[in-house]
Amino acid sequence: MTLAAPPATTHRALHYWQGEFIDDTEATARLADLPALVEQALAEPLPTETVLNACDTLSAALRDPASAVRERLHPQLADATGDTTEVGETLTELAAALARPALERKLRRELGGTGPERLTRPDARETVFEAWAPAGLLVHIAPGNAAAVAPLSVVEGLLTGNVNVLKTSSGDTLLAQHLLAELAAADPTGALARRVVALRFPSGRREWLRLMCAPADVIAVWGGEDAVAGAAELAPAGCRLVEWGHKISFAYLTRVAWQDPATLEALAADVCRLDQQACSSPQVVYLDTEDSEEVFAFAESFAPVLAKATAAVLDTAAASPSTGAAAAPQSLDAAVPPPVDAAVPLVVGAAIPPSLDAAEQAEITTTELLARLEQHLGLTKVIAADDGTWRVLADTRPALTASPLHRSIWVKPLPARDITATLRPMRRYLQTAAVGGSRADIARLSRTLLTAGVLRVTPVGGMLDSYDGEPHDGVYALQRYSRRVSVQTDDTFQATACLDDLVAATPTPAPPTGDLLDKAGVQAQLATLAPEHAHLHFRSGGTTGTPALSVFTNHDYDTQMRAAAHGLLAAGFDPARDRAANLFYCGGMYGGFISFFSILERLNATQIPLAAGTDHAAVAEALITHHADTILGMPSYLWQLFNSQAEKLRAYGGIRKVFYGGEHFTAEQRRTLNDTFGVEVIRSASYGSTDLGPLGYQCTHAHGAVHHVLTELHTLEILDPQEDRPVRAGEAGRLVFTSRTRSGQRLERYQIGDLGRVVEGICPCGSHAPRIELLGRHGDVLRIGTYFYNYRRFVETAQEQLGYRGELQLVLSTETTGEHLTVRLEGEYATDPQRARTAFLTAIPELGTAVTEEKLLTCTVEVVDGTALERTAGSGKLRTVVDLRTASA
Template identity: 65%
Template sequence: MTDTTTHHYWQGAFIGDDEAADRLAALPAAVEAALAEPLDTETVLAACDALAEALRDPGHPLRERLAPHLPAVGGADGPAAEELFAELAAFLGRGSLTRKLHRELGGTAPQRLTRPDAKETVYEAWAPVGLVAHIAPGNAATVAPLSLIEGLLAGNVNVLKTSGADTLLAQHLLAELAAQDPTGALAERIIVLRFPSSRQDWLRLMCAPADAIAVWGGEAAVEGVAAHVPAGCRLVEWGHKISFAYLTRDGWADEETLTALARDICLFEQQACSSPQVVYLDTEDAGELHACAERLAAALAARPAPAGTELDPAEYAELTTTEHLARLEEHLGFTRVLAAPDGTWRVIADTRPALTASPLHRTVWVKPLPRKNLIATLRPMRRYLQTAGIAGSRTDTAELSALVLAAGATRVTPVGAMTAGYSGEPHDGVYALQRYSRRVAVQADRRFAATACLDDLARPVAFPAPAGPLLDKAAVQDLNRGVDRGDAELYFRSGGSTGTPALSLFTYEDYDTQMHAAARGLLAAGYDPARDRTANLFYCGGMYGGFISFFSILERLGGVQMPMAAGPDHRATAEMIIAYEVDTLFGMPSYLWQLLHEASDLLRPYGGIRKIYYGGEHFTEEQRRTLTETYGIEVIRSITYGSTDLGPLGYQCTHSTGSVHHLHADLHTLEIVETDADRPVAPGETGRLVFTTRARRGQHLDRYVIGDLGRALPGRCPCGSHAPRFELLGRLGEVMRVATYFLNHRRFVAIAQERLHYSGEIQTFLTSGPVREVLTLRMERTDSLDPVAARDAFLAAYPEVRSAVAEQLLDFTVEPVHGAALDRTPTRGVSGVASCGRGPGRRCRVRTRRRFPRRRLRPPPRSAAA
């Protein structure tokens, strides 16, 4: 929209002056309404990243829409326009913003009330200040919109004033940002007005309800706003700063250093606060001063001429006045002026060390300042200092950095990189997001011991609905091959239990985010880092990341741990458990079962193990009963539900039973779709679990079909959390279709436990017989197993099997076999995963996996289980 009568953008709509005046009068009410719903940081990140992608695409229509509002910098297709689009895209990319959030606010969800010390029921978060008013400068096109986006990252409502002489770039860019957010939450927090500073009534109405006011500009701009700052409002000054270079003798003797310094001077025509205005030399010798000035003048003369931008009268007057005064002082022996014949650059050598502002436009002072006088000379100007570019030896750089920082500079760089920055860099000595935020805390009592995040009790996390095609493991591996090397810092290899082993890639920031989430899940499951003494008995090495991950999780919880790892010497492990007074075990059920029974003569008298947190498999109900009654285990819960590709997906709370988990809703979105189509299942029905991960910088894993089956559980959990719940119902391959019936291997396992008190292994085979399909359950042979009685029990408890048999669609048998006859895969512990193959001679079987020889795993004596 180019109509100049509607040059204000207000919460999703372009409006004119009259309507803007009316809305300004009601600004407090608009702010209160917008703040009623918290803003998830992920909403901001997703919209910004989408906008960045559009800005990078030369053919995207968004660039055409913004083109009429670009500053007059050589046309919308010129190099300056490309540079502006690139600058915006670099700032708005997910990678840049997540690094900024991690540096400034500690993570990508800083607004969530979590426990900084897991041993205490104290919750802290970064909360928005409320309304941030941004007063933007008129000489930097990108400052205005990017300042407002910083306010959004902190969760604030934002009102931005641009100069009356500015284009409508900020208005339209921020409107495009709001359009990337389907929730409308961003639009509610964006107000952009264009009016001159002389319009004091509007400025007063804009500032009156503000909780923080960010002012970009010099002292005059700050003074003009200060009169409107209400009591208690935070004034954030982003004022004009002075930067300088400091050269030791080694530095000014080096031609490359002077060339780099000339580049710093010419880049942006010294319009950036980080551009050098003064060059200091570590000397008191006037001869060295003049010699260096001449060589610097030669380096400036070698630079390309500046673009033909006309100076305004005030700038031209300041330039000529400074040069003429310096030429007059040449007669007093204070100065020497070296200038280009065409007036495009000036080097003014001055024997007086006092810091002097430059009139800019390639005009630089060269002054002597021995390091012994550095603090005394510069400290009086400390409030104006910003960047110091230092050229010298490694020792000089270290010593001089300490001196210039003590004098008041906030930033030190090499000469040649003074105007360059890095993602997440503090600005003028502070982090912007912290200036736009408040650190808040909630103290709670022991009723909240298992509540890791207070927000989960208050509201559900809501992300935009996922879109796009379903991804399988092969598609994700293809995506991995396209991950940038900078985003592939940590490699985990999957165990290969459900296919060929594959690599999963993470940044360390992603890994840290996931480990913190898993740690919160452990708290919800009843883990107490202040009291529990834990043995980490997951497998270490090979293809397993479990041991490393839970070491990291316990580290973040501050829990006491003995990282023993799973090993074949069970008695040695048991002795360590007793010696270190371990009361909590982490590990795989198959290994923990072996450990407890191989060393039962030590561990049963010890009686100190109270909690087991397991991963990878499930304990059967019979095994749980044995652990409780024989070993006195009080808590047996899943340690997490997750995958190598996606990280932690779900967790159990103290009210979770069986395979019921809460979703890590701050990390992922869960869909449940039909087994044979991309359609949502009916409420409560079983389907494929499809995850979209939200908290990854390096990868976008959208709608990943993980291969598990489950169903959503209705209603809110008794624990009080709003996080969705789901029940795991096995792997996709464990479901067999017989005519119109879907049969699940896990249902057979559950019936065997409940009706037959069977704790052995079961394999399910589905084959095509000459007349009908044949389903065979292979069970370990025991003295008490009667195949006829077992068949009757299954038919009585499984209506679908009974109906299929009654309708003569299926032959069903139970076959007792020796354990050695069961099919097995070579890796991991004992668990069952069905692999369906249909057609003549093909079968659906559960591949039973075992790490240790068969003789090492034996059920407890029947008398112990009774």
């Protein structure tokens, strides 16, 4: 996708305001109207998918070295660093942070799913709906030393549906403003732009700060105690203050670990990464000892390791000169360095690298000078590079001490028994602890350190590493930016899975415009599917040919099963009262039984997982013994079960609901189940395919083959049966789905072989989810003797002309005299094949003409036992059309 360029800016337009760049004068005027802006923007819901789509589009552009987006953003980073390599790395890391898989994982971890704004039932047994709602106006006061933090913080605000006002430092570049402008340009709906304001001004401009904060519902402030205190003064009553303050991190080594050369190399790498500019960088190394001599000895052994690591870093930097800006953090946690106290520079023995500013030089000089003075008291030992590029400061006192950074590390003793007493008083400042030791040591020390106040425990060498969805400083940011809201309802909402569906249809993006995808194309994709996207392997039932493989990630599968569970609720399944027997087929990698086991599990339902079995008597006995009142399965199998065990099941009379999948019951079969067995509800359990998963569901007002579309998962097109163009309103066509929730396979414009049409209007159930009427499969239309015939016409004729209630199968073959059509009927419901043949030839004129007048084919009716009808091995579905012509040719 080619992104449109965001609005242009001038040297005076330093602020991005809802889609345009403005100057100070305009910003002042608009800030006065900020409360009205917030109310207007919040009135328009922001679907999480809109944010995910825009972020993923921008991420793709940032990953492309030749993209215009990278070209436009490059100057904003180049203003801060002359290192071209570093600029590229920063943009690449931003691309990774904005990628859809990373954000989806974050949403799942922090808010429980990828659609947290939807009012759904956390416990399907209760008609209570909960959702995560935006806090309202979220003000971000960003740090002045980590440019990537500001836009990523706003992205978190957008994921939670908030209106976002960002303040960046006057010393920052306009990276945040321009990156957010690119993000807004990636959203064709304009919804993101209406929720973003990004201002660049000094903290001394108190009136702007006051106008920003006065209507705020949440203020997220990045910085030290002064910054937090300043924000607290401006926060209105009831405003939530989220502090992302300065933190201190350290390493803790047992004796075995500090004697291990590999551990020392990993520790040195942590010290050198980003020059200790991240909160998760180590400032202290604690040794599990109280022996001062061991502390000094460790300092001596670690110094050459640190020297080697420093030289490697400086050699790399020399090959690509930089003015010293830090790369983008891998997570927001690793973004803000601890404060550096300004002081008058002092000169001691070691030189200070000229790239440091005066305050940094002063801090390093002062710390080193005091440590050297205390050497005379036997309290410390200083080992430093002659050129001032690194230093190890050994100290016999265990108290936590901040490092002056820039490859400066304290080494201190701290016996494990004293960890809590020593560190807990500093708990508000603690962040990461890297633990080196045995597996047992790591388990034991992790618990102790967490008790003392540490928020993260990592391996040595991995302190600055992070993972998607990792908490910020001990909390989930998305939860801090949201409100958990609930709606309690009565039993009239029993069949409602999501309250939002009663208000408006779920917004869906426009379908892609590429080539259509068929089953062969899906199978070809599997050859290139990465292992991390191939957790679950299912095979289709093989109804339309050779069983095909489908592969899902566990998260994709979970998302789909939850959506299908909502559909089963809408169909009238009651998890609080129904006792469900799962009678779908299982085995051979077929997913029917497994999927409905998962669906019922997510509904917290009572289920009896029997699976379809050939011993119908045993199945019926189990249904009666376990008081099942609801059964789920394939119509073919359920019809066999009811007929073979008719006496038992009529006497039991306890089956009230039947939910089916894969096929349809005929009208006569439904009438028999209602009148003979007392079944009250017969509905589709789900409409779906093995490749795509659930596609639709029936509600309590659905009739026949009408289904609501699961638009939370898929985008649907209906194309002309013969041409690749949309059908006109009300016309039937090919159903083409694009799945929006698949991590690995890109199932775009996938024609699944079904025919259908849109049902206009809002459903009587109140849901705005679109509806379609399924009109059979392409394979239901067969050509024989130059004419086309629809399988459904044979079924309708049998019902209407013969009162037939059984299953019907068409067999196409070739004989010496030409093509032959055999109609197979169950002997239990049809005893006169000649009468049946006459009915078909009369009710289907083109068949009668082809057989009796044109002699293009011959036709017979066979009356067979129901067990003789051919079925697929995997799913047990009836093969409606068996074409033997190719096999006999």
